[in-house]
Amino acid sequence: MKVGFIGYGNMGSIMVRSLLCSGALDPENVMVSNRSATRMSSLKEHYPAVEQTTDNTVVARKSGLIFICVRSDQVDEVVREILPSLDPLAHVVLINGGVSMAEIQQNYGLKISKVIPSVTMEVGRGVTLICHGQVVEKGQKELLENMFGSVGPVKVIVEDCFDVGTYMTSCGPAFVAAFIEEFAEAAVRQGSFSRDEARAMVTETVLATAALMIERGKSSEEICHSVATRGGITEEGLKVLHRGLPSIFDEVVRVTLVKHEQS
Structure with a gap:
């Protein structure tokens, strides 16, 4: 056929x-x-x-x-x-x-x-x-x-x-790529690493984290708990993400669904 x-x-x-x-x-x-x-x-x-x-x-x-x-x-x-x-x-x-x-x-x-x-x-x-x-x-x-x-x-x-x-599967790669870029750019602005170095490190970190979840069956909560010690730097960073990310992703979902209905 x-x-x-x-x-x-x-x-x-x-x-x-x-x-x-x-x-x-x-x-x-x-x-x-x-x-x-x-x-x-x-x-x-x-x-x-x-x-x-x-x-x-x-x-x-x-x-x-x-x-x-x-x-x-x-x-x-x-x-x-x-x-x-x-x-x-x-x-x-x-x-x-x-x-x-x-x-x-x-x-x-x-x-x-x-x-x-x-x-x-x-x-x-x-x-x-x-x-x-x-x-x-x-x-x-x-x-x-x-x-x-x-x-x-x-x-x-x-x-x-x-x-x-x-939103999750077809649009998702663009959202993940944008996250990687913004994560790397924030590091670049501190002046310690070049853009290529920062992008490579963040990309590998995302890949390795996904591997922990897929190959080892670890949940996002387990990974956060294993990295973020009480009162440590990771915990402080997670507090910022937990405050800001829910509303950001809610808005991303909202605008993509509106556009989907219009198409």
């Missing part, structure tokens, strides 16, 4: 490259369409067997599993464009949190799933969120979940959970 990708932008390209690199997809069974052929030039260089086109209907006609990797405001137009070329049994996958699966399924009668991947799939880590429409067959569900299971954990959810789930 051919697997087709319509759109080769930021997330589309990350998905294609990651799934090919993991071995989940055979290049000879992959098709990619994009309005600009030059955007796909690096893909052709690394995976010459991947079929490329600028015609979305070609992908629709040849593929049994089709990922629509365009902006939310372009999804309906793309679906209407490819609909006459689709096999009635084709499995169509959306990667936009702001597009309603129920509406697409109701309007066009398609077998629809939604996938929200993370940029961290490039390194084989990070949670992929998946939701399946009512008429998606069991084999189609398993194929999609196993495919993304090759590049990190998969969590199957109901569609109403995508907004908060996306």
